[in-house]
Every structure is written in structure tokens, then in C-alpha cells.
Amino acid sequence: MTSGSSPSGAPAWAALADLAGRAGAVSLRERFALDPSRSEHFAGRVGDLWVDWSRHPVDEEVMGLLCDLSVQRDVSGFCARMLAGETVNTTEGRSATHTALRASDGDETLGRMADLAAGIRDGSYTGASGEPVGAVVSLGIGGSYLGPAMAHEALAHLAHPDVTVRFSSSLDGADLTAALDGLDPATTLVVICSKSFTTPETMVAADTATAWLREGVGDDLSRHVAAATAAPGRAAARGIDPGLVFPLPESVGGRFSLPSAVGLALMVAIGPEEFRRMLSGMHVVDRHLDETPVATNVPVLLGLLDVWHRSFLGATSLAVVPYSHGLRRLPGHLQQVMMESLGKRVTADGSPTGGPTGPVVWGAGGTGGQHAFFQLLHQGTDVVPVDLIGVARPVVDPRGAHHEALMANLLAQAEALAFGRNEAETAALGVAPDLVAHQAFPGNRPSTVILLPELSASTLGQLVALYEHRTVAQAAVWGINPFDQWGVELGKDLATRFGDLLAGGSDRQEPSSGLIRRYRELLGPD
Numbered sequence: 001m002t003s004g005s006s007p008s009g010a011p012a013w014a015a016l017a018d019l020a021g022r023a024g025a026v027s028l029r030e031r032f033a034l035d036p037s038r039s040e041h042f043a044g045r046v047g048d049l050w051v052d053w054s055r056h057p058v059d060e061e062v063m064g065l066l067c068d069l070s071v072q073r074d075v076s077g078f079c080a081r082m083l084a085g086e087t088v089n090t091t092e093g094r095s096a097t098h099t100a101l102r103a104s105d106g107d108e109t110l111g112r113m114a115d116l117a118a119g120i121r122d123g124s125y126t127g128a129s130g131e132p133v134g135a136v137v138s139l140g141i142g143g144s145y146l147g148p149a150m151a152h153e154a155l156a157h158l159a160h161p162d163v164t165v166r167f168s169s170s171l172d173g174a175d176l177t178a179a180l181d182g183l184d185p186a187t188t189l190v191v192i193c194s195k196s197f198t199t200p201e202t203m204v205a206a207d208t209a210t211a212w213l214r215e216g217v218g219d220d221l222s223r224h225v226a227a228a229t230a231a232p233g234r235a236a237a238r239g240i241d242p243g244l245v246f247p248l249p250e251s252v253g254g255r256f257s258l259p260s261a262v263g264l265a266l267m268v269a270i271g272p273e274e275f276r277r278m279l280s281g282m283h284v285v286d287r288h289l290d291e292t293p294v295a296t297n298v299p300v301l302l303g304l305l306d307v308w309h310r311s312f313l314g315a316t317s318l319a320v321v322p323y324s325h326g327l328r329r330l331p332g333h334l335q336q337v338m339m340e341s342l343g344k345r346v347t348a349d350g351s352p353t354g355g356p357t358g359p360v361v362w363g364a365g366g367t368g369g370q371h372a373f374f375q376l377l378h379q380g381t382d383v384v385p386v387d388l389i390g391v392a393r394p395v396v397d398p399r400g401a402h403h404e405a406l407m408a409n410l411l412a413q414a415e416a417l418a419f420g421r422n423e424a425e426t427a428a429l430g431v432a433p434d435l436v437a438h439q440a441f442p443g444n445r446p447s448t449v450i451l452l453p454e455l456s457a458s459t460l461g462q463l464v465a466l467y468e469h470r471t472v473a474q475a476a477v478w479g480i481n482p483f484d485q486w487g488v489e490l491g492k493d494l495a496t497r498f499g500d501l502l503a504g505g506s507d508r509q510e511p512s513s514g515l516i517r518r519y520r521e522l523l524g525p526d
């Protein structure tokens with residue numbers, strides 16, 4: 001990254017801006033008519049994943065200039081410095097070492113996690129009463145929840161059938177109540193996942209869960225409460241047995257912490273072997289990022305396409321749409337990865353970016369999405385780039401009736417978005433003249449297709465790392481710091497102040513006094 005400077009000074013920027021003005025002049029239909037083999041050369045492989053970006057408004061010239069921009073903005077240099085453990089998180093004076101967690105066969109912490117996970121899985125890890133622990137409840141929020149919970153659902157087919165693993169994240173007590181429902185404190189381990197070990201949402205849940213455990217097993221919780229944290233001292237201060245405190249480095253950001261101790265509950269569910277396979281899958285993509293020239297570097301190219309849409313074509317959002325039940329929580333995880341990383345209005349040196357940065361990232365499963373938000377994708381007034389994610393070999397396919405239909409829908413959506421159905425074609429179908437405008441599809445709507453051969457721990461790791469590096473590549477172009485998240489702090493401070501205000505019953509006039517009064521009215525008398 002050119003030390004935080006704004007990217008518009010890069011020579012390729014003006015040329016791309018010029019081309020952007022003309023990008024709409026050639027439709028995707030015309031691009032495919034001119035070059036039917038587009039999906040051969042506007043596509044690439046990373047690990048086991050096949051990624052096709054042929055349905056974007058790009059040609060060789062645009063891709064060449066985007067690669068030039070990447071060189072001029074030293075994207076590879078920034079990635080290399082990240083991979084080398086240099087201080088790339090400048091506003092916090094830290095490196096970003098999530099890739100180091102998956103670079104080797106594992107460190108001491110991973111080994112201790114594996115011992116505990118294996119003990120729970122084979123029934124040899126017992127609670128205070130001597131009964132085997134057969135349930136794990138993981139408490140955490142943001143990066144201490146989203147990645148592991150997403151992966152737990154994606155890899156549910158690999159989970160131990162007799163071990164219960166649940167996640168709880170919301171400050172709303174209904175969430176924790178549901179997570180603990182039906183469990184026996186005597187056979188339950190609660191894992192408190194919090195890098196800082198100060199996050200109020202998690203600490204409130206930890207207090208409630210600890211009280212629940214205590215009611216069931218008494219005061220000795222030394223075999224019932226574990227912690228994954230970068231603040232082991234704070235875990236110790238809460239009385240957690242040091243043997244169950246699993247540290248993660250301060251240099252691993254919450255949203256990048258899936259491969260760390262934060263993944264303990266996931267490891268219990270799928271087992272240490274599969275967890276290691278996930279790390280190996282991530283490492284494959286880390287190597288690809290490091291060793292592949294920009295012209296074929298898939299995460300960098302995807303990041304450059306994101307920049308093309310956001311900075312030059314004015315797209316304001318990115319939809320992530322998995323055609324896989326297992327991947328249904330991927331959009332939620334990626335929201336944090338991409339929006340906490342790229343939601344910045346100043347460059348790393350504190351000056352204004354001078355242009356837009358991260359888009360809104362959203363999405364949901366494709367099958368349901370087609371009957372909810374695809375209307376806007378096809379016929380709305382905004383152009384929304386879409387990632388369509390498919391899995392070639394299904395986890396299950398009852399009667400052999402579901403999977404081909406699912407894939408057919410993914411392919412159909414990519415085609416309909418790209419090529420649409422013009423008014424003449426619509427009229428030719430016999431549509432009444434006054435309905436033609438309503439039933440025609442403009443097309444020319446970009447999508448990326450990402451295909452996994454199967455949903456395994458390895459391919460999931462690859463997919464997650466692909467999005468992580470795509471995000472970092474964008475940040476490098478824009479000159480922003482993808483590893484800090486100062487924007488979450490003000491709300492946290494105010495929540496503390498409002499907590500005090502509500503507890504103290506203050507009648508002081510505030511901008512929110514009206515709301516507080518209404519809340520108290522609805523709450524009713526004590």
C-alpha cells in the first residue's frame with residue numbers, strides 16, 4: 001500500500017475512469033457474442049475452487065489496467081508485508097498474523113485445543129461430578145462468533161453425532177436461554193470467546209451461564225468454563241482454570257480469528273483432524289496469494305473487480321448468495337470480514353480517501369433469495385454485483401431430486417442477470433404490449449460464480465481465505481487499514497452511558513429523553 005495515500009493519483013486510475021464511462025456501451029450479451037469463450041479466460045482456479053468473472057463489464061484492457069493499478073498501489077507488497085508479520089495495522093501498531101495460524105501443523109495452543117476436543121469426543125473428559133462432558137456452549141460476538149458458527153453449520157455433516165455444540169451471541173437473554181435449553185450443567189462446558197475479554201455482550205452472557213452452571217454443579221467450575229482470549233489475565237481474574245484458557249495472539253483480528261482458539265467449539269464438533277484440514281485449506285489460498293502473479297492471482301483479481309464496481313462504476317453493495325444450505329451463514333460472516341475491514345473514510349495516514357470505499361455486503365441462500373430479493377437484482381434501478389456460490393457434489397441429495405435443480409437455478413440466475421430478456425424477445429413470447437416493459441429484463445447485471453467441488457473443511461477454509469484476501473487487496477488499493485475497526489467504539493461508549501442513565505433513572509433532558517420516556521411507559525411499573 002502506498003502508505004495510505006489516495007489511489008486516484010495512480011496513473012492507471014485516470015485510464016480506468018475513462019474506460020468506466022464507456023463500460024456500459026458494450027453489453028454482456030455483446031461481450032459474449034464477440035468472445036464466446038470469455039468464461040475460459042476471465043476465470044481462474046485457486047486451490048480446489050473455480051472462480052468465473054466473465055459476467056462482469058470487463059475486457060482485456062480493463063483487466064490489464066486493474067492489474068497495473070494493483071502494481072502501482074503495491075497490493076502484492078502490502079500482502080507480502082502482512083504475510084511476513086510486519087506492522088500492517090498501523091493505527092493499532094500491530095501485525096496481522098491470522099495467516100501464520102494456518103502456516104504450520106499447529107502450535108502449542110492448537111495442540112491443547114485438540115487434546116480437549118478429543119477428550120470430549122471420546123468421553124474421557126469429565127466434569128466436576130465425574131460424568132463425561134457431552135455439550136459445549138460457545139459464547140461470543142462478532143468475530144468471536146460469526147466464523148465458528150458459520151463453519152459449524154457448513155460442516156454439520158462432519159460433526160460428532162453424540163456431542164452437542166451450540167453458539168450464543170446476542171445480548172438478548174432469549175438467545176442464551178435457548179442455547180442452554182435442555183442441557184445439564186454437569187455435562188456442559190461453556191467456552192467464553194472474547195479476544196478482549198471485556199465485551200459487555202459476552203461478559204453478561206458469561207455471568208448468566210456461569211450462574212446456571214453453579215446452580216447445577218456447585219462452586220467448582222474448573223472443568224466447566226473455558227476461555228479463548230488474547231487477555232488470559234482477565235480470564236484468570238474471572239476464576240477460569242489456566243488449563244482451560246486458550247490464548248490467541250493480539251495480532252489476530254476478531255474477524256480473522258476462525259483459525260484460532262476462537263474455533264474451539266467448532267473443533268469439538270468436527271474433530272481436530274478436520275479442523276486442521278480447514279487450516280490447510282486456508283493455507284493453500286495464503287500460498288496462492290503470496291506466490292501467484294497478479295494477472296492470475298484470484299483473490300487479488302476479485303478485489304480489483306470489487307474496486308472497479310465501487311470506485312468506477314458506482315456500485316454501492318455486493319450480494320453474496322450461496323446455493324448451498326450449509327453455507328447459509330456465510331453472508332453474515334463476510335459482512336463482518338468485509339464491512340469492518342473496508343468501512344473506512346480515511347486512508348491509513350488519516351487523510352480523506354477522496355472516494356468511496358467498502359460496499360454494503362449482504363445476502364442469503366439462493367433458493368430463498370430468488371423468491372425475496374432477486375426481483376430487485378433483476379429489475380431494480382440499482383446494479384448490484386452478485387457472488388453466486390455453488391457446490392458441485394452435494395452433502396446429501398434425497399431421491400437424487402434436489403441437487404441438479406439447485407445448480408440449474410444458480411446457472412439460470414447468472415444467465416438471466418447477465419443477458420436478461422429484451423423487449424422484443426418479451427413481446428415475441430406473446431406478452432400483451434402494455435405489460436412488455438414490466439416483463440422485460442435489462443440484463444447486463446454482473447455476477448461472479450464460485451464453484452466448490454464439495455463442501456469439506458478444506459474447501460470451506462479456502463473459501464473463507466479467498467474472501468479475506470480479496471478484502472485486503474481492496475484495502476491496499478484504497479490505501480485504508482483493513483485491520484482496525486474504530487467505528488464500533490462510539491456506540492459501545494454510549495451504551496455504557498445509557499446503561500448508567502437507565503439504571504439511575506435520570507430525568508436530565510437528552511436528545512433521547514423522548515425515547516427513554518416511551519420505553520419506561522411500555523416497560524410498565526416495577
Ligand code: F6P
Binds near residue numbers: 142143194196
Ligand atoms: O464489533 C467490534 C469487535 O471488536 C469485533 O471486531 C470483534 O470481533 C467483536 O467486537 C468481539 O470482540 P471480542 O472478541 O473482544 O469480544
